[in-house]
Amino acid sequence: MSGARYWRHQDQRYNMAGNECGVCGSRFFPGKTMCPNCHRRSVGKMKKFYFNGNGKIITYTIIHEGSLQYRNQVPYLLAIIELEEGDKVLGQIVDCEASDLAMGKKVEMVFRKLGEQGKSGTIQYGYKFILK
Amino acid sequence: MGRLARDVAIIGVGQTKFGEHWDLSFRELGIQAGANAILDAGIDSGKIEGLYIGNMSAGLFMDQEHIASMIAEEVGLTKTNIPATRVEAADASGALALRQAVFDVASGSSDIVVVGGAEKMLDVVSDVASEYMNATGDNTWEGLFGATIPGLYAMMARMHMNRFGTTREQLALVSVKNHKNGSMNPLAHFQNQITVQNVLRAPPVAEPLGQLDCAPVSDGAAALVLCDLRTARDLCPDPIRISGTGQGSDTLSLSNRSDLTTLGASRQAAKAAYEMAGIGPGDIDVAEVHDSFTIGEIIAIEDLGFFPKGKGGLAVEDGSTAMGGQIPINTSGGLKARGHPLGATGIAQINELVLQLRGKAGERQIKGATRGLAHSVGGTGGTALVHILEVV
Numbered sequence: 154m155s156g157a158r159y160w161r162h163q164d165q166r167y168n169m170a171g172n173e174c175g176v177c178g179s180r181f182f183p184g185k186t187m188c189p190n191c192h193r194r195s196v197g198k199m200k201k202f203y204f205n206g207n208g209k210i211i212t213y214t215i216i217h218e219g220s221l222q223y224r225n226q227v228p229y230l231l232a233i234i235e236l237e238e239g240d241k242v243l244g245q246i247v248d249c250e251a252s253d254l255a256m257g258k259k260v261e262m263v264f265r266k267l268g269e270q271g272k273s274g275t276i277q278y279g280y281k282f283i284l285k
Numbered sequence: 286m287g288r289l290a291r292d293v294a295i296i297g298v299g300q301t302k303f304g305e306h307w308d309l310s311f312r313e314l315g316i317q318a319g320a321n322a323i324l325d326a327g328i329d330s331g332k333i334e335g336l337y338i339g340n341m342s343a344g345l346f347m348d349q350e351h352i353a354s355m356i357a358e359e360v361g362l363t364k365t366n367i368p369a370t371r372v373e374a375a376d377a378s379g380a381l382a383l384r385q386a387v388f389d390v391a392s393g394s395s396d397i398v399v400v401g402g403a404e405k406m407l408d409v410v411s412d413v414a415s416e417y418m419n420a421t422g423d424n425t426w427e428g429l430f431g432a433t434i435p436g437l438y439a440m441m442a443r444m445h446m447n448r449f450g451t452t453r454e455q456l457a458l459v460s461v462k463n464h465k466n467g468s469m470n471p472l473a474h475f476q477n478q479i480t481v482q483n484v485l486r487a488p489p490v491a492e493p494l495g496q497l498d499c500a501p502v503s504d505g506a507a508a509l510v511l512c513d514l515r516t517a518r519d520l521c522p523d524p525i526r527i528s529g530t531g532q533g534s535d536t537l538s539l540s541n542r543s544d545l546t547t548l549g550a551s552r553q554a555a556k557a558a559y560e561m562a563g564i565g566p567g568d569i570d571v572a573e574v575h576d577s578f579t580i581g582e583i584i585a586i587e588d589l590g591f592f593p594k595g596k597g598g599l600a601v602e603d604g605s606t607a608m609g610g611q612i613p614i615n616t617s618g619g620l621k622a623r624g625h626p627l628g629a630t631g632i633a634q635i636n637e638l639v640l641q642l643r644g645k646a647g648e649r650q651i652k653g654a655t656r657g658l659a660h661s662v663g664g665t666g667g668t669a670l671v672h673i674l675e676v677v
Binding site: 154158162183211212213214215216217218219220221222223224228229231232233234241242243244245251256267268277279281 | 412413415416419425426427428429430431432433435436439440441443444447488489490491492493494538539540541545
């Protein structure tokens with residue numbers, strides 16, 4: 154992923170910055186330009202919202218054939234997490250064994266390295282999750 | 286709403302063998318399928334008024350965009366400068382190309398058009414091919430964090446197993462059935478039979494899914510000749526009518542779906558296609574569904590209304606989806622055994638149904654089949670299409 158494309162979403166990936174609809178109060182991660190419930194009534198009324206990163210696992214998998222960026226890290230654990238403040242997010246679960254995972258387990262967000270752009274390129278950071 | 290302005294029929298089908306074509310280029314595969322379809326239709330190529338090509342990513346796989354023009358040139362249709370259109374919706378590209386071609390003929394804009402699907406995947410190594418396929422999911426918010434397409438389907442599988450008691454063996458049986466069907470299809474990528482033990486012992490890809498739960502990386506092309514039904518009756522002894530077409534969409538990212546045990550896009554596409562055809566799931570004799578992963582077939586046969594939600598695994602286990610069962614699914618071998626050259630898959634499904642409805646499917650023929658359904662999915666369900674075919 155190019156430097157500019159990564160940099161553009163730095164706040165989202167570093168701090169889980171999403172947003173909240175000023176009309177209906179729904180929260181979104183990643184943030185949306187327009188609320189899918191309120192449509193044009195929400196234009197100009199979306200407010201930035203920082204998620205605390207706490208949530209629970211709703212489903213997960215153990216990846217043995219990883220994408221190129223992570224192929225030296227297999228097996229790695231991937232889950233869809235329901236955030237306690239609203240919306241869902243996909244992320245890796247780290248610092249635990251596959252056998253520790255279960256649906257419903259609570260997790261919290263941690264700041265980790267995701268990858269790098271080639272051997273001498275920018276290091277990309279972002280969120281992962283650990284079991285609580 | 287929900288009706289075509291005039292009836293559309295298929296008068297010719299053609300397909301290359303699916304598999305590893307080290308000696309054939311994209312152009313050669315495309316022309317082979319197209320020429321077979323035109324020969325099958327028995328028409329003069331001068332009568333063709335338009336060309337539609339379903340292709341997911343010639344750009345990624347072979348650094349070539351603008352392939353509609355390339356194929357038109359290769360098949361000699363540039364002399365008449367007829368319109369050639371490339372259509373993309375991940376691995377539903379072929380089915381979406383068919384839908385656009387149906388609209389072209391139904392509107393009266395054209396009488397005869399050719400629609401093809403093609404993908405050349407093996408010119409890149411397999412982990413690069415997998416990486417390109419990951420682009421059919423949300424790469425910015427899921428792929429970057431380590432999601433792969435098998436991984437996303439694996440998370441759907443775990444949810445389905447947890448909620449409905451679907452078993453690992455039931456998933457494996459999808460693959461076993463499709464390989465058995467594929468063993469009777471001379472154009473299939475894999476024509477070998479496998480056992481449940483083979484599937485369970487295969488190396489894991491994304492748990493609970495293993496290598497034999499996943500459709501292969503294949504090269505291949507397939508094509509159809511479409512014609513308005515009135516003209517078709519004069520040109521062809523056994524035209525097959527396209528009585529329903531439906532399309533649906535859903536979130537690109539899997540994490541944004543409210544229910545991971547169903548594809549909303551498939552349900553919408555099926556509803557629209559059944560309504561247009563004026564029939565229901567119980568009227569279908571044979572179906573080709575999108576089994577890019579074994580769990581995909583189980584979710585599909587539920588979403589299409591063949592079985593209640595949660596009972597798909599059981600239906601596979603009790604033989605309801607086998608040849609001779611209540612509703613035979615993927616008689617061609619499905620994506621798993623026939624092979625899955627992304628853009629070609631949606632057209633190959635239609636090829637199989639046309640053979641079944643003509644009564645020319647050889648040893649895998651379903652006796653007396655008069656109505657068939659094809660179901661195609663892009664990625665993890667961001668797009669889905671359903672087509673219904675009927676004997677005239």
